[in-house]
Amino acid sequence: MRGIWPYGQDLPIARDDGTTGRLFGGRVGKDDPLVEGCGDIDEAVVDLVRASAGEAEAPSHEQVASRVVAELLPPQPPVVEVGACAPQPSSGSALVGHDGSMSLTDAAYQSDPGGPLDLDRDLYGRIGSMTEGRELVDSFVVPIRSGRAWEVPAGHVCRIVTIEGPQVADLNLWNRHDPRERLWAARTRQLQSAHVSTFDRLWSTLPFLRPLVTITGDSLEDYGVDEEGGRVHDLLGTRCDPYVNQMLNDAPFDYHCHSNLTRAVRPWHLTEFDVHDVLNVFQCTGLNERDEYFMKTCPATKGDYFEFFAEIDLLAALSACPGGDLSVPMFGPEAGDTEAVCRPLGIEVYSVPDEALAGWQPPQRAAYAQDHGLRARPWA
Template sequence: MANLHPAYRAQPGSPLFVDRPFYHQIANATGQRRLVETIDIPIRDARAWKVPAGHVMRICTRQGPQVGDFNLWSLHNPRERFWASRTRQLQRAHVSVHDRLWSSLPYLRPMATITADTLENYGVDEDGGRVHDLLGTRCDPYVNHLLTGEDFDFHCHSNLTRAVAPFGLTEFDIHDVLNVFQCTGLNEQDQYFMKACPAQEGDYLELFAEIDLLCALSCCPGGDLSVDLWGSDASDDDLLATCHPIGIEIYALDDELLTGWSPPTSPNYRGHHGQRPPAEDWNAKRNQCC
């Protein structure tokens, strides 16, 4: 198969070209950070938290393999939120170190940059599986009812909905996720598959907050996905045995590590999508041209 170029290729100076030495230093200078908050996310539940711009968050499997469904919003404007499909196009279908998580239109800027990943070298397994998935999305009670006819309140969509309610957000704010620690791919029929999570106790993914963030993560009720979530062989007792909590750690960085860095800005598009601007603006533009 030909090694085709990606459809979205950045020009020099684009935000797609990350300053790798800057992020390497953030990942490696662990003596120049201080822990400011820890959060424990119980099995089959979710938590939401704030991360100031210029801080690092670590998502870690403290007790064993577990998949987490991750959402992000701009803390000050939740209409700006993580855009999984554009991130998949601009970066990769499975993300790791130096990949960025991009926000929705019209903002379109990096929300966070991955600085460290203990599963970075997992690569592609014998089935074509890779980790930290952007192909799929969160499990939800609507699909569950569609497939089983039963109600279940602890799918990731519901967990995230409960977690963000104290911040004034609702079910309508929950969006497509980054599936942290999840191993997935496409089979020969181009169908989405999930495999058992390869993370072990102590694995982690670290992200640098490019803007002030509100984050939420659900411990998937499918645990490490080693047991089918749906189907004739699915058993909730078996699934429950595969579930483990996830830990969150938030670190403040020494000021010198942030020298030269500033939060990213949105593209300066002013075209109004081809719509005619208000009359006074239109007349001003006409007078400038004639």
């Protein structure tokens, strides 16, 4: 099989054992329908270019691309406006190909059944539901416009609770024993989704790449997607910070989430360089029709909770956002004083009964050996 290579040459294939490589591992037979499909398109593109070569002027890349789109690719589904209560695509949706194969608009990062993204729902459902045998080992209040950090031992659960009413929270997570391993919001968006809920996991940075926590409880899990495209528990955005505040509002303010988290982790000898992109708990966000990030009023009410299970020993830190319930804009000409819409948050850490943990194993760091191609490799 020959593939189109972006530098004007045929993609070299080093060996021919009747299979061809998959980008992320494994090989498939050349008669695999996927390979045949790609091969058909490649051959047709080559035909187009050859046909064009006989024309008076060589076609531009744009002309070839537009002819490929017009002549070779199947028609695209109609674009549905955001806010029109569009059906949300998911695995098994109408976006799957006619023959039941995976669509390129399905999730890009997937594992095989039983693989690392195939969660044991019996186990984590049990951990989340067996609340009777739990023992409270730590609890405290995060006052308005402040941050706190605390430890969550592996095998324990932690709840963040809206003890007085709607309030958004900015969460950071580190390996308690190595702060270089911390929440990786961007990869979590890809491995899970841009908003998370029960049975999603929050993944750590390279070179560790393992679940730091698994979400085992969420009283807002049925919120879904609202009429404006908003969803809760947001990984799209990040913490508010005094630098962007100075830039946009031309004013200093020392109690943004970045500063609250910075103060919170000082007892652990961490600094603002350790503060990282957050999970915005209870925060309702989305992208508008211009693909811009929006934040809506927090839909939580008093007593709502978000609960996660610690897969390894964790240091957690939380900021009670100075934007409070986000009902008042923080930036721009409509920005106002948000203090009146700020409320404290409760933190509870529980041990989990042994019977709920049966079958649980702490996750190992990623198996990749970190060679990065630095050792010479004979390609020929």
